[in-house]
Amino acid sequence: MSTSPLVNCEHVSCTYGNAAVLDDIYMKVNKGEFVGVVGPSGSGKTTLLKAILGTHPVAHGSITMDPKLTIGYVPQVETVDWYFPVTVEEVIVMTRAKSTWWPRITHAERTAVREVLDRLGIGDVAQRHIRELSGGQQQRVFLARAMFRNPDILIMDEPTSGVDVRTRHEVLHLLADLHADGLTILLTTHDLNGLAAHLPRLVCLNKRVIADGNPREVLTPSVLEATYGAPMEVLEHGGMPLVVDHGRVQMRGEGK
Amino acid sequence: MLAIDIFEPYGFQFFRHGLVVASVAGALCGLLGVFVVLRGMSYIGHGLSHAVFGGAAASAVIGINFFIGAGIWGIVSGVLIARVARRRVLGADAAIGVVTTASFALGLALMNRYGQASKSIEAVLFGSVLGVKFADIVAVTVVALIALAIIVAWYRKLLFSTFDPDVAQVSGVNVSFVEMVLLSLLSLTILVTMRVIGTLLISALLVIPAAAARMTTNSFSKLLWISPLIGAVTCFVGMNLSYHLDTSASATIILLDALVFIVVYTVAGTRNRMKMASLGHV
Ligand SMILES: Nc1ncnc2c1ncn2[C@@H]1O[C@H](COP(=O)(O)OP(=O)(O)OP(=O)(O)O)[C@@H](O)[C@H]1O
Ligand SMILES: [Mg+2]
Numbered sequence: 001m002s003t004s005p006l007v008n009c010e011h012v013s014c015t016y017g018n019a020a021v022l023d024d025i026y027m028k029v030n031k032g033e034f035v036g037v038v039g040p041s042g043s044g045k046t047t048l049l050k051a052i053l054g055t056h057p058v059a060h061g062s063i064t065m066d067p068k069l070t071i072g073y074v075p076q077v078e079t080v081d082w083y084f085p086v087t088v089e090e091v092i093v094m095t096r097a098k099s100t101w102w103p104r105i106t107h108a109e110r111t112a113v114r115e116v117l118d119r120l121g122i123g124d125v126a127q128r129h130i131r132e133l134s135g136g137q138q139q140r141v142f143l144a145r146a147m148f149r150n151p152d153i154l155i156m157d158e159p160t161s162g163v164d165v166r167t168r169h170e171v172l173h174l175l176a177d178l179h180a181d182g183l184t185i186l187l188t189t190h191d192l193n194g195l196a197a198h199l200p201r202l203v204c205l206n207k208r209v210i211a212d213g214n215p216r217e218v219l220t221p222s223v224l225e226a227t228y229g230a231p232m233e234v235l236e237h238g239g240m241p242l243v244v245d246h247g248r249v250q251m252r253g254e255g256k
Numbered sequence: 257m258l259a260i261d262i263f264e265p266y267g268f269q270f271f272r273h274g275l276v277v278a279s280v281a282g283a284l285c286g287l288l289g290v291f292v293v294l295r296g297m298s299y300i301g302h303g304l305s306h307a308v309f310g311g312a313a314a315s316a317v318i319g320i321n322f323f324i325g326a327g328i329w330g331i332v333s334g335v336l337i338a339r340v341a342r343r344r345v346l347g348a349d350a351a352i353g354v355v356t357t358a359s360f361a362l363g364l365a366l367m368n369r370y371g372q373a374s375k376s377i378e379a380v381l382f383g384s385v386l387g388v389k390f391a392d393i394v395a396v397t398v399v400a401l402i403a404l405a406i407i408v409a410w411y412r413k414l415l416f417s418t419f420d421p422d423v424a425q426v427s428g429v430n431v432s433f434v435e436m437v438l439l440s441l442l443s444l445t446i447l448v449t450m451r452v453i454g455t456l457l458i459s460a461l462l463v464i465p466a467a468a469a470r471m472t473t474n475s476f477s478k479l480l481w482i483s484p485l486i487g488a489v490t491c492f493v494g495m496n497l498s499y500h501l502d503t504s505a506s507a508t509i510i511l512l513d514a515l516v517f518i519v520v521y522t523v524a525g526t527r528n529r530m531k532m533a534s535l536g537h538v
Contacts, residue, residue, distance in 0.1 A: 084418075085473065094416040097413045101412065101413075
């Protein structure tokens with residue numbers, strides 16, 4: 001392909017103090033791709049996203065990204081201060097902080113917020129405080145905030161953590177639709193069977209990139225053991241890989 | 257007859273000056289306190305007030321103007337603290353604690369060695385209405401106007417970088433610059449408030465009104481006027497009470513703030529319980 005990748009990580013290492021968290025990461029994301037990063041808790045998924053966003057320093061190597069790209073970022077819900085006094089509408093409009101100073105939400109903004117919320121199926125929550133929402137609604141509000149900027153690339157940290165099976169399906173369908181419309185998506189997840197197995201490309205991360213490719217190639221017992229440090233079985237279910245942990249279907253996604 | 261003349265203190269110029277400074281300072285602390293409370297940086301308010309004290313003492317010894325000397329010292333400490341806090345290194349708050357308390361100790365030592373009397377130390381630590389001059393009114397008003405202008409013009413940026421600094425950064429907000437300005441404003445606020453409230457109790461004035469206001473509303477924009485209102489009213493009433501009760505102005509003000517907090521806490525708690533109960537189930 002002749003076009004250069006949207007995100008290009010080469011030999012990237014990151015640290016917290018003296019502790020190395022990412023080591024020699026090599027990863028490219030091309031325009032129009034839908035990439036999932038999987039790995040155990042503490043494997044550096046959030047750190048990798050933050051390094052790409054430029055909010056965590058890169059110790060070695062380089063991350064190149066077109067500075068003109070608009071990024072939509074959806075943080076891990078556990079990191080959001082849910083007690084902060086803001087309404088859904090205010091959260092979404094915040095992303096306009098750069099382009100306008102006028103403190104009040106304008107009529108035009110209100111309409112635009114409504115539109116993006118409607119698109120995500122939560123049109124009626126605009127005036128609510130962010131704490132007065134269900135897990136799935138909270139997740140979608142932050143997705144709405146990211147979408148509000150018309151991003152070129154959507155970066156999401158654990159979009160299905162803490163949501164039920166049905167909401168997970170809805171989020172997955174939503175993302176599939178956005179991807180079909182041409183949006184580039186990079187996300188992290190704990191949910192191997194519910195989310196990761198459905199994506200076109202997976203990156204297995206544990207401080208280093210263990211494997212990178214189609215779920216069929218990547219979700220193998222040897223790769224999973226190297227990534228998670230625990231033996232796992234992989235079954236075939238309806239043409240999809242199904243990861244089984246100690247004879248049980250692994251449920252990290254729902255457990256959190 | 258035992259009736260007290262509530263207007264008696266108004267006959268004194270120092271009291272009138274003190275009253276104006278305290279009320280404006282109360283509003284100013286309430287306004288910036290919103291950011292202090294929401295960002296969970298009350299230890300920074302505490303640290304900065306101690307650092308500014310060192311600057312105040314040093315400028316007294318060197319013989320330069322209090323506002324210039326302590327102001328520069330305060331802004332420098334503010335910027336340094338912002339730097340350290342942003343690096344998120346383990347122990348950043350310890351570093352801040354060490355630097356600011358050292359600055360405080362230096363101030364104390366300088367005042368012991370060169371100050372005229374222990375009276376002036378007490379005045380700096382606990383505040384004093386007696387020393388308030390017209391220049392203090394000007395200073396506190398100017399800082400309040402600057403703070404107001406910045407908070408209106410930067411409302412969105414401030415809200416965004418307070419709520420979610422990482423995403424604000426990604427969305428094009430210069431978060432470290434916003435933080436630096438906020439901490440400089442905080443230093444200036446401490447500086448102009450110090451004379452009346454004193455070093456030791458400023459951080460309470462930065463935290464209590466905002467924390468009380470936070471319990472009354474879920475709206476950031478409402479917080480920005482409720483908190484200054486609580487700050488101003490408690491300072492105004494506290495000043496008057498302190499004259500009649502013959503208690504320290506700063507202590508009276510802070511006790512009044514604490515009282516407001518307790519009342520709001522109790523009322524808000526009861527309201528929440530009633531809300532829960534009205535939900536019916538469990
Ligand atoms: N602010 C921090 N200070 C020090 N160490 C940190 C900090 N944040 C993360 N770490 C460490 O860096 C490592 C990677 O953390 P990171 O948050 O990137 O993992 P993760 O893969 O996103 O985990 P999870 O799946 O639980 O979200 C962990 O060992 C963690 O303890
Ligand atoms: Mg994470």
